[in-house]
Amino acid sequence: MNFADLSTLALRGLMRRPVRTLLTIIGIVVAVASMVVFLSLGEGFRRALGDQVSNIGPDIQVQLAGSDTSSVFGSPIPDVPISFVSKLETLKEELGIRQVIPYMLTARGSFSGSGYVILAYPFENTKLTDVYPNMKLGSGRWILPSEGNAKVAVVGSQAAKTAKLALGDELRLSRTDRYKVVGLLEKGEGITDSAIFLPFASLSSTLAVSGKATGIAIKLNDAADARATANIINQRFAGDLKAQTQGDVVQVLDKAIAIGDAFRFGISLIALIVGGLAVANTVMMGVYERTKEFGVIRAIGAKPSFVFQLVVLESLLMALLGGVGGIFVGWLGTIAVNFAVRDLVSVEIAQVTFRLVGLAVGVATVLGLLSGLLPARTASRLVITQALGRN
Amino acid sequence: MTQILEAKDISKIYPSGEDTVTALNHLSLSFEAGKITAIVGPSGSGKSTLLNLLAGFDRPSSGSVKHQSTDITTMPETLLATYRLAHFGFIFQNYNLISILNAQENVEMPLSLAGVPRAKRSATAIEILKRVGLAKRSTHYPNQLSGGEQQRVAIARALATNPSVLFADEPTGNLDTSTGKGILELLTEPMEGSQHRTLILITHDMEVAARADTIVRIRDGALEA
Numbered sequence: 001m002n003f004a005d006l007s008t009l010a011l012r013g014l015m016r017r018p019v020r021t022l023l024t025i026i027g028i029v030v031a032v033a034s035m036v037v038f039l040s041l042g043e044g045f046r047r048a049l050g051d052q053v054s055n056i057g058p059d060i061q062v063q064l065a066g067s068d069t070s071s072v073f074g075s076p077i078p079d080v081p082i083s084f085v086s087k088l089e090t091l092k093e094e095l096g097i098r099q100v101i102p103y104m105l106t107a108r109g110s111f112s113g114s115g116y117v118i119l120a121y122p123f124e125n126t127k128l129t130d131v132y133p134n135m136k137l138g139s140g141r142w143i144l145p146s147e148g149n150a151k152v153a154v155v156g157s158q159a160a161k162t163a164k165l166a167l168g169d170e171l172r173l174s175r176t177d178r179y180k181v182v183g184l185l186e187k188g189e190g191i192t193d194s195a196i197f198l199p200f201a202s203l204s205s206t207l208a209v210s211g212k213a214t215g216i217a218i219k220l221n222d223a224a225d226a227r228a229t230a231n232i233i234n235q236r237f238a239g240d241l242k243a244q245t246q247g248d249v250v251q252v253l254d255k256a257i258a259i260g261d262a263f264r265f266g267i268s269l270i271a272l273i274v275g276g277l278a279v280a281n282t283v284m285m286g287v288y289e290r291t292k293e294f295g296v297i298r299a300i301g302a303k304p305s306f307v308f309q310l311v312v313l314e315s316l317l318m319a320l321l322g323g324v325g326g327i328f329v330g331w332l333g334t335i336a337v338n339f340a341v342r343d344l345v346s347v348e349i350a351q352v353t354f355r356l357v358g359l360a361v362g363v364a365t366v367l368g369l370l371s372g373l374l375p376a377r378t379a380s381r382l383v384i385t386q387a388l389g390r391n
Numbered sequence: 392m393t394q395i396l397e398a399k400d401i402s403k404i405y406p407s408g409e410d411t412v413t414a415l416n417h418l419s420l421s422f423e424a425g426k427i428t429a430i431v432g433p434s435g436s437g438k439s440t441l442l443n444l445l446a447g448f449d450r451p452s453s454g455s456v457k458h459q460s461t462d463i464t465t466m467p468e469t470l471l472a473t474y475r476l477a478h479f480g481f482i483f484q485n486y487n488l489i490s491i492l493n494a495q496e497n498v499e500m501p502l503s504l505a506g507v508p509r510a511k512r513s514a515t516a517i518e519i520l521k522r523v524g525l526a527k528r529s530t531h532y533p534n535q536l537s538g539g540e541q542q543r544v545a546i547a548r549a550l551a552t553n554p555s556v557l558f559a560d561e562p563t564g565n566l567d568t569s570t571g572k573g574i575l576e577l578l579t580e581p582m583e584g585s586q587h588r589t590l591i592l593i594t595h596d597m598e599v600a601a602r603a604d605t606i607v608r609i610r611d612g613a614l615e616a
Contacts, residue, residue, distance in 0.1 A: 001503045012491040296487045299448060300501050300548070301476025303469045384448045388487070 001306065010313040013286065021318065024282040028322020028367070029329055031275030032360050035268035036330025037337065039359070040350040042261040044334075046254065047351055059226040060218040061249065062088070062233065065242045078104055078204075078212040084241060085216060088233070095229050096221040101126050102213035104203050108163075116159035117195045118173075120203035124148040131217060132192050140167045140183035149201045154183035158193040171196065177206040218243075272367060275322065279371035283315045287379045294379050295387025308380035315372025316365065323364025327357055395424040395589050396445060396556055401454030403440050403612075414440040416612040417454070424555070427579055427590040429603035437612040438593045439560060445591065446479055446558045447471050458556070476505055480549030482578070484561035486541040488533040488548075494520060494540075495529040498547045505552060512551075519547040523577055539570035546577055559592040563599060575599060 001009075014021045064079045080102070088100045104120035121131060123143045128135055143152055155165050160181075165171060170178040179198060187193060204210065218233075220226060226245040233243035287294070294307050334350035341349060403415040415437045422428050432438050443449040444456055447463045455464045458478060463471060488497045495516045502512035520526050523543040533541055542562060549557055559578060563571030578590060579602050592603070600606050608615035 001506065005503050005509075009491075016491055292487070293489055296483075296489065297500070297504075298472065299446075299475070299481055299487075301472055301504050301552075303472045305469070306504065385443050388448070388483070 006306075006310060006313060007317070010310055010317055013290070013310070013314050014317060017286070020282055020285075024278050025318055025322045025325065027278040028275045028319055028364065029325035031268070031271040032323050032326020032364055033329035033333055034271045035265070035363065036327055036352060036356060036360055037333040037350065038264035038268045039261060039356055040330065040334045040352050041337075042257050042264065043353045043356050044338075044349040044351040045257050045260070047348075047353070059220045059223045060230050060233070060243050060245055062216040062218060062241050062243045063214075065237075065240055078207070078209045078214045080213045080215055080241075082211045082213055084237070085213075087237075088216065088218065091233075091236070095232060096225055097218055097229070098221050099126070099130060099217075099219040101131065101217040101219070102200065103131075103215055103217055104200055104207070104209070105214040106203075106207065115194075116156075116162050117191065118198060118203065119195050120198045120200045122148060122200040128154065128197055130219065134188060135192055136186040136188065138184045138186040140181070142183055143197065143199060148199050149205075150199060151177060151179045151202055152182045152199065153179040154185060154197045155181050156185045156193045156195045156197075157187040159196050160184055162194070163196070165196075173203075173206050177202075272363060276319075276367045276371045279315055279318050279322075279368065280374060282318065283311060283372055283375040284378070286314065287311060287375045290379075291382060291387050292389065294382050295384050298382065298384050299388060304380040307382070308376045311376035311379045312369065312372040315375065316368035319364045319368025319371065320361070323361055323367075326364070327352070327360050330360070393424040394421050395459060396422040396591070397457045398441070398445060399455050399457070401441075401444055401451040401456065403437075403444060403449070404452045414612050415444070415451070418609075418613055419454075420607060420614065422556075422589060422591060423605075424589050426604040427592070427602065428605045428607060429600035430591065430593045430607045430609060431595070431597070431600050432609035432615070434595075436609045438609055440612075441609065442558055442560055442591070442593055446481060447475050476501060476552060478555050480552065480554035480557045482542070482545050482549050482557070482559040482562045484564040486533070486538070486545045486565075488541055488544055490533050493530050493532050494525060494536065494544045494547075497533070497544055498551050501548060501552045515551060516547070519550055520544070522550075523547045537570075538566055539574065542566060542570075542574050543577065546574070554588075556589045556591065559590065561593055561595065563594075563596065571596075571599075575602060 062080070062084070082102055085100050085102050088097070091097060092100070101121055104118075106118045108115055108118060121128070124145050128142060137154075138157065140154070143150075143154055153171050155163070155171075160166070163171065165181050167181055167184055169181050171181060172178050179196075179202070185192065200213075204212075218229075220229060227247070230243040230245050230248070233241065237243075298304070298307065331352045334352055337350040338348045398418060398420045400417050400419050401415055402413065402417050405412045405414060418437075418441065420441075430438050430441060440449070444451050444464075447456070447466075450464050455462050457463070458474075461474070463474060466474060488494075489500065492500065495513070498516035498519055499512045502515060507515070517526065517529060520529050523546055525540060525543050525547070528536060528540060531540075533544070536544065542565075546562075549559075557578070562578060563574050566574060578592070590603075592599070594600050
């Protein structure tokens with residue numbers, strides 16, 4: 001019997017008890033959909049991370065050695081002595097460094113949506129587009145080189161919403177320090193959307209920090225040299241500074257996301273196991289109900305392997321139908337999740353990627369195969385005379 | 392005449408708790424090609440067990456069954472299934488049609504298992520259904536057919552692969568007298584070229600047995616003297 005005929009027979013077998021089959025498929029849909037929604041969060045974070053890293057201009061970020069936070073979520077306590085800027089600048093020619101930019105980073109509020117990030121750069125010799133090449137001004141103007149000590153701010157679109165700031169408004173960071181919003185950024189991807197940019201010296205004064213930065217960003221003439229340059233910096237400043245490339249940052253965050261993925265997959269695995277047991281139960285019940293029929297099929301000349309394949313295929317079809325339905329429902333779920341948090345974060349935190357779809361189909365296939373094995377084994381080992389009631 | 396099927400010194404012993412039950416006891420029997428043989432005997436005499444062994448549904452505890460000199464008792468299960476498909480046809484008392492398939496699909500089933508292409512098996516099934524008078528009922532499902540019609544479909548299914556031996560276990564047992572007669576005529580009608588098919592049937596009904604060329608009587612798992 002060819003595969004098309006076998007599939008038709010398997011589908012007819014499933015349609016014998018349409019309600020039971022449908023309920024089982026719905027069980028799989030729920031299990032796969034929950035997996036898709038859970039893991040789509042990781043995919044969204046991963047993509048957002050990619051977007052953000054691509055928006056972060058520095059090829060290398062330098063922090064104080066021993067700091068255990070990544071540079072993106074670096075410590076808000078500025079602890080890198082500014083004197084390292086000039087030391088790094090002496091290596092410019094040797095290491096092909098284009099720019100050495102100290103920065104200050106602090107966060108206001110929380111990441112739950114009410115907060116934003118404040119980033120400060122020395123605008124006397126740095127343009128924001130040097131650091132964030134994709135950044136675009138929506139209205140107003142950039143901070144000028146002459147405004148290194150001025151109380152002015154350029155605000156990202158999400159941060160403007162969060163802090164309720166418009167062009168010309170004032171951002172109050174302390175009792176005495178108010179920063180005038182001179183520019184609003186176009187809506188973009190990543191961290192810049194939720195950031196407010198201030199002059200380095202002004203923020204240092206507001207935070208009463210002297211001679212320290214949160215980190216140092218380094219732009220290279222050739223970004224391809226980032227790894228080698230970071231290694232040299234780490235050797236030269238061993239014990240003092242720690243240089244990380246974008247790849248290092250991504251790796252650290254990707255590892256954190258992968259751990260989150262594993263955790264979320266673990267949770268959805270419970271639903272998947274329950275769904276798998278439902279399939280196994282449905283198929284096994286079908287086998288018991290059709291014992292005589294399998295006996296007839298075997299009697300008229302079907303091999304045991306044919307019965308095995310038929311039962312596994314029924315299980316597989318149910319799981320795959322459930323899997324496809326689950327991907328669709330999961331996709332709707334991610335839309336709902338993104339809709340619910342659209343005002344809290346500026347990125348789509350849940351995303352259904354091809355990789356996730358592939359995983360869902362793979363999981364559904366394995367689920368179908370595993371669930372069908374025991375019933376198929378039982379069906380294929382039926383003794384013809386017993387199945388036909390001829391003993 | 393040519394001998395087509397031979398049971399040689401076959402016994403079948405079933406475990407029953409701590410004891411055993413001997414269903415067949417050193418029975419030897421042969422069947423000639425083209426002849427109708429009726430196996431008769433009281434309930435529990437071992438008729439069905441004999442048919443199970445002859446048809447390859449079960450294996451004897453000892454002895455052998457040979458079809459055209461091929462010993463089917465020692466064949467691996469997979470080969471035996473293929474052998475049954477190619478050489479044997481079966482008709483059961485309670486029809487045993489597959490409920491999710493219509494009449495034509497039921498007849499096509501063994502052809503499909505044999506790998507016959509769709510168009511050819513469809514044509515063959517329609518042709519056989521015509522012969523059993525059910526061409527117009529080909530798209531009906533078993534639950535839409537009467538008992539007699541279901542048995543006709545079962546006969547058509549058994550004939551689909553043109554088997555050399557046809558086994559029938561009480562083929563008229565569930566049918567009224569007139570329907571049963573029709574079924575019996577269908578089973579015993581000559582094949583093309585006036586040649587009969589080898590038919591081995593089990594029956595309680597002596598009127599049915601009377602149509603056979605040979606009657607074999609069994610009692611207590613052995614041939615009656």
